[in-house]
Amino acid sequence: MTRARVLLLNAALGPLDYRVPHGTEVEPGSIVVAPLGPRQLLGVAWEPDRMPSDAEVGDNRLRNLLAVADVPPLRAPLRRLVEWTADYYLASPASVLRMCLASTSALEGARTVTEYRVTGEVPPRLTPQREQALERIADRQGLIRELATIADVSDAVIRGLVKSGAIEAVEVDIDSPFVPPDPDHAAPTLNPGQSEAAAALVAAVADHRFEPTLLDGVTGSGKTEVYFEAVAEAIRQGRQTLVLLPEIALTEPFLKRFHDRFGVEPVAWHSGLRSTQRRRAWRAIAEGRALVTVGARSALFLPYANLGLIVVDEAHETSFKQEEGVHYHARDVAVMRGKFEQCPVILASATPAIETRQQVALGRYAELKLPDRYGPAEMPHIAAIDLIAEPPERGRWLAPRLVTALTETLDRREQSLLFLNRRGYAPLTLCRTCGHRFQCPNCTAWMVEHRLTRRLACHHCGHVEPVPRACPECKGEDTLVACGPGVERIADEVALLFPEAKTAVVTSDTIWSPAKAAEFVGRMEAGDIDIVVGTQLVTKGYHFPNLTLVGVVDADLGLEGGDLRAAERTFQQIRQVSGRAGRGEKPGRVLIQTHSPQAQVMQALITGDAETFYAAETEARREAGAPPFGRYAAIVVSSEDQPCALEIARLVGRTAPKVDGMHVYGPAPAPLAMLRGRHRYRLLVHARRALDVQDVIREWLGALEWPAKARVTVDVDPYNFL
Incomplete structure (x- = not known):
């Protein structure tokens, strides 16, 4: 090539032509550095016939490319995915391409970094904090800041341990290879239904064919173990697997399950990684050395060298829809990537979206069902509490029957979960004297009180301010009152009712990283938590055998606002959180507090008749011409x-x-x-x-x-x- 058409990482520009310097090799997909005025921009060489230029420029007017990155070119299937995503979601190709090149440091040469690890030496002065740090770090290795986070101590404690010789510095090649997973490390014993489903998925991987498959299994049916068999087949073939998860907080529990099955952790990709970790992962993926990647939706655009399988776990989750920048839906883009790569795509869910169910009905997706829980575990008993007939005591939010159930569960030394999808203490704070409401200065939204941090926060733009002592309108003191419950308020009520119980509040405010999620899981498994009060963050992915009671504090909350998918989303959320109960040998119980127990969605949850609910919702969508019709x-x-x-x-x-x-x-x-x-x-x-x-x-x-x-x-x- 003497000239190259280059798509630059600048959404305001179309593709531009450049001269390829003598002795330089550029092919479609090559990542290049190109001049633009006085600046130097990253870009990717593209096929001219697939990316027309606005103006043809003669060879004598072209500028030279400055460099070609020493990494594999972006393969044709990924380039086709960039084109399709830009076209379908009406985005600029440059904006989509930017997601493929999410680690610019990966394009640079070899580098090292200093990390730290425990030596085994006991420091002369072993304070409680130092002892805690050494115990929690154990055999982990990382930067000082990371070790401090893991140990829940200050950076100064870690630095003190370095000085004392209890922790030592090690120079690490940041591109060191990942240990490949062992497909035969701890093969599970599957029941007949699981074995049949696994065999179908393994066959699709072995045949290298594009086949979207809905793996529809009730909560606790062992969907993960089933699709792990397909992952194992891809590993045996030396092909790469991508597993998409909807939440960063789910990454850590998944890594543990993967480690138990395959002997090592997969390569992780999410926003919580530091730049050196992103660089190492990106290069290993591009070179085909990372055989299994687990990540958030952005992992979908990484440059896999030899993709053999895509799994979208909890495929119904709305958090797979990107709301900023390129407004893509990772579930749908994953299917298209599978088509371009000619590999199977597994959509795993206990509550599939109506759009996915319709694709099955049309014969475009295959379907595998797991109708029963694995082993002795049975589906929990679900009942509704009519809040009109059985209201909570004045000033309380938990109905007497739910309080009794919590008491009985505590007496049996079992764990409970109270679900309310509302962060903070209260959704609205106002002055009882003049009626002043606290509104965000940047949004048409009320500020939410967070008592744990003593702040008013906007959940849309992130604006925070301290809770004032006096009303800013009438200047009255002690006149501010919280209206309605959030999870913190429910936790306060639990503390009043059960002062001896150990309670944990689990929201995106308290579980903001995989490390925090791992800490929560560890405490639950150790029996250090009796009652969890949480948002949708705890509705999926977690397996706690001793959790036997789930209480849904306000089942009607998700039905507000007139959203097209309100009933479906409510059904999915409550069905998912119900699935946290009774996952071991002990039976589970679910109590749903609602003002409308006769509503169709509530009846579907109580009776377990998902098919009738979905049929009615689907027909309503068909009549309205709403998606998927x-x-x-x-x-x-x-x-x-x-x-x-x-x-x-x-x-x-x-x-x-x-x-x-x-x-x-x-x-x-x-x-x-x-x-x-x-x-x-x-x-x-x-x-x-x-x-x-x-x-x-x-x-x-x-x-x-x-x-x-x-x-x-x-x-x-x-x-x-x-």
Whole structure:
């Protein structure tokens, strides 16, 4: 190649042509450094016929490429995925490509880093904190900051242990190879149903064929053990596996289960990694040395050298939908990556999304069912508590029957879980004298009181401020009152009712890293926690055999707001959290507090009749032409200048094309009319399934112009209607 078409990591630019210097080899997929004015930008060489340029430039006007990175080129299947994702989600190819090159340090040469480990020497002065640090670090190795986090001590304690010789420094090659997993390390004993499902998945991996499969198993049925057999087959073939998890907090429990099965941990990929860990993982994945990667949705765009299997665990989870930047859904993009790579894709879930179930009904996805729990464990008994007939005591949030059940569970030395999907102490704080409410200065949202940190926080933009002593409006002291419950308030009630019980609050505020998740799991397994009070973070992935009671504090909460998927999401969430009970030999029990026990979703949960619920929900979607039977796309116009945002939103609405089978609603103020200081207006496009709505929107918006201070974003297949 004497010239190369390069897609730069700049969303404002299209592909540009460069001259390839003599003696330099560039092929499609090569990662290059290219000049742009006085700057140097990263980019990837692309096939000219797949990435047309706006202007053809003669050879004599081309600038030379500056360098080619010493890493494998991005393979054709990944380049096709970049093109498809950009086209489907109406994003710039550069924005998608940036996710593939998520570790720029991986493109540099070899490097080392200083880490620290315990030597076994006992320091002369063994304080309680030093003893705790040495005990918790054990055989782990890492940076001083990491060891301090693991040990829950200050950096100074670790530095003191280094000086005393109890901890030593070691120079580590940050690209050191990962130990390959052993597919025969601890092969499980599967029951007949599991063996049959595993055999089908193993066959798909062995045949190197693209086949999306829904692995639909009740909670506790052993779905992980089943798809681990497919992972083992991919390892035997020397091919790579990607396992996607919806939450970073689930990574640590998964790593432990994987280690028990395969003898080593897989390669992890998530936002909690430091840059050197990301570099090592990225290079090992690109070179094919990392055989199994487990990660959050961003792991989907890594440059796997030889991908043989993709697993999407908890595939129904809405957190697989990216809400910032490129608005992709990892479940759907995973299926497309499997298609481009010609490898099987497993969607594992106890409560599959209606979109996935419809693909099975159409014959596009295969389905494997695991209807029973593994071993002696049985599904928990589920009952509703009618809050109108059995209200909690005044000023309390737990009904008498749930309190009695908690007492009985504590008496049996078993563990309980109280679920409420609302962080903080209370969703609203107001002044009882003048009625003043605390609102976020950047968003149209109320500030949420967090008593553990003594802060008011906005859960949309992250703004925090201390709780004032006096009302800022009327200046009255001791007049502020918390309205409604959050998990912290429920934890306070539990502490009043059961002062001897050991309670843990589990939310994204307390479990923000895999290390914190591991600490929580360790305490649960050691019996150091009697009652867990948590949000949706504890509804999935955890296996605690001694947890026998689940109480859903407010089952109606998820049904508020008029969301298209509200009933389905409520069913999934409560069914998942119910599945935490009775996973061992002890029977489980679930009590659901609701004001509407006769509602269809509540009856489905109580009776366990998921099929009738899904059939009714599916039919309602079909009649409304809603997904998966129709298409939605949200267009959000935002600006710090409210008149500007309104003017551009009206322009977008006025120029909406008249297309058969497509309707445009709005503009109207978004439910969150201001977010992070930007005023927002929303239009909703509703189209029939067969219409290529992306082409219509691309042509429609492409003909418009708006000032730089306004921003127009498109969310294809939206999940968040705020």
